[in-house]
Amino acid sequence: MMRTGGILKLVVLLGVIFLAAFLAFQLLELNTDFNLSRVLVKSEIMEVATKPVRYKCGLYKPCPEHHFSFKMVSGAASIVGPKICLEDEILMSGVRNNVGRGLNIALVNGNTGKLIKTDSFDLWSGDVNPLIQFLKTIEDGTIVMIATFDDSSTKLNAEARKLISTLGSSYINSLSFRDNWVFVGGKGIKTKSPFEQYIKNNAETNKYEGWPEVLEMEGCIPRKQD
Numbered sequence: 001m002m003r004t005g006g007i008l009k010l011v012v013l014l015g016v017i018f019l020a021a022f023l024a025f026q027l028l029e030l031n032t033d034f035n036l037s038r039v040l041v042k043s044e045i046m047e048v049a050t051k052p053v054r055y056k057c058g059l060y061k062p063c064p065e066h067h068f069s070f071k072m073v074s075g076a077a078s079i080v081g082p083k084i085c086l087e088d089e090i091l092m093s094g095v096r097n098n099v100g101r102g103l104n105i106a107l108v109n110g111n112t113g114k115l116i117k118t119d120s121f122d123l124w125s126g127d128v129n130p131l132i133q134f135l136k137t138i139e140d141g142t143i144v145m146i147a148t149f150d151d152s153s154t155k156l157n158a159e160a161r162k163l164i165s166t167l168g169s170s171y172i173n174s175l176s177f178r179d180n181w182v183f184v185g186g187k188g189i190k191t192k193s194p195f196e197q198y199i200k201n202n203a204e205t206n207k208y209e210g211w212p213e214v215l216e217m218e219g220c221i222p223r224k225q226d
Contacts, residue, residue, distance in 0.1 A: 055069065056069035056087055056088040057069045057070060057071040057085040057086070057087070057088055057218065058071055058085070058218075059071065059218055063219075063220035064220060066222065066223045066225070067220035067221060067222055067223060068086055068087050068108075068113045068143075068220065068221040068223060069086070069087055069088070069218075069220060070084075070085060070086045070087075070145070070184065070195075070218060070219060070220075070221055071083075071085045071216070071217070071218040072084050072085070072145060072147050072182045072184070072215075072216070072217050072218070073147070073182070073214060073215070073216050074147050074148050074149070074180045074181065074182050074214055074215040074216075075099075075147070075148060075149030075150060075180070075214075076208070076211075076214045077150070077208045077210070077211040078101070078149075078150040078211070080094060080214075081093065081094035081099035081100070081104075081149050082099055082104050082147035082148065082149050082182075083099075083147075084104070084106050084145050084147055086106070086108060086113065086115075086145070086221075087113050089115070091106040091108075091115055091118060091145070092104055092106050092118050092120075092147070098118055098120070099120055099147075099149060100120035100121075100122060100149065101120075101122050101123075101124055101149055101150040101151065101152075102120060102121045102122045102123040102124065102126065102148070102149065102150070102151070102152045103120065103121045103123060103131065103146055103147075103148060103152045103156075104118070104119075104120045104146065104147045104148070104149060105118065105119055105120070105121070105134070105144065105145065105146050106118045106144075106145040106146075107138060107142050107143070107144060107145075108142065108143040108144075108145065109141075109142065109143070110141040110142055110143045110186060110223065110224030111141065111223065111224045111226065113223070116142065119134060120149075121134070123151065123152050123153060123154055123155040123156050124150065124151045124152075124154050124155065126155060127155065128155045128156060128157055128160050131156075131160055132159055132160050132163065135160065135163040135164065135167075136163065138167075138187045139187060140187050140188035141186070141187065141188060141224050142186060142187045143184065143185075143186050143221060144167050144183075144184070144185050144186060144187065145183070145184050146164070146181070146182070146183045146184075146185075147181075147182045147183075148175075148179070148180055148181045148182070150178065150211075151177055151178050152175065152179075152181070153175045153176050153177055153178075153179065154177060156175065161173050161175075164183075164185075167183075167185035167186060167187060167189060167193070168183075168185035168186060168189040168191065168192050168193030168196075169183050169185055169192075169193065169196060170192050170193075170196060171183075171196060171198040174198065174200075175198070176200065176201065177201060178201040178210065178211050178212070179198065179199065179200050179201050179212065180198070180199045180201075180211070180212050180213070180214065180215045181196075181197070181198045181199075181215070182196070182197050182215050182216075182217045183195065183196045183197075184196070184217075184219075184221060186224075194219075195217065195219055195221070196217075197215045197217050198215075199212045199213065199215055200212065
C-alpha cells in the first residue's frame with residue numbers, strides 16, 4: 001500500500017515538473033517571438049528613416065506645382081551615351097537606342113510635358129544641314145533638351161550656333177572639339193536659360209584620357225502658362 005502511494009506521489013511530482021517545464025517553455029517562446037517582432041519592426045522603421053525618398057527622375061526633392069522634373073547626363077567619352085529624363089520618363093538613352101555621336105535633342109511640349117520627338121546629329125562625320133532644318137521647325141513654347149556625346153562641334157557652323165543661342169544657350173558659341181555640354185532651353189525664351197552646364201576638353205584636366213568628365217544636371221522646368 002505504501003509502495004503504491006509512493007508511486008502515485010512520484011507520478012504527481014513528475015506531472016507537476018513536466019507541467020512547469022511546459023509552461024516555462026511556452027512563456028519563453030512567447031517572449032522570444034515578442035522581442036523578435038519588436039526588433040523586426042524597429043529595423044523596418046530605421047530602414048525607412050535612413051533610405052532617401054526618390055522623386056521623379058531620381059531627384060532628392062519634389063518639384064513645385066506647375067513644374068516638370070528633369071535630369072540629364074552627357075555622354076561618357078565615346079563609350080556611354082547621354083541620358084535625358086523628364087517626369088520619370090526616359091526620353092533618350094543608350095538603352096532606348098536613340099542616341100548617337102554629336103548633339104542629342106529631345107523636344108517637349110512646354111504646356112503638357114509630352115514628348116514631341118527626339119533626334120541625334122553626327123557633327124563629326126555628318127552634315128550640319130539636317131540639324132539646321134530641325135532647329136528651324138521648332139515651334140514656340142517647345143522645351144528643348146540637348147546633351148552631347150563624343151564630339152559635337154566639328155561641323156557646327158555659325159548658323160546652327162545662332163539658332164541654338166536663340167533657345168537661351170550661353171555656351172553654344174564656346175562649344176569646341178569633344179567638350180561636354182548639357183542644356184535645357186525653349187523656343188521663344190526671352191532670357192538666357194538657367195539650365196546649362198559646360199566643361200571644356202582639356203588634356204591636363206580631363207577625367208578620361210581624351211574626354212572631360214561626365215556632366216549631370218537636374219532641376220525643375222516651369223510649365224508654359226497659356
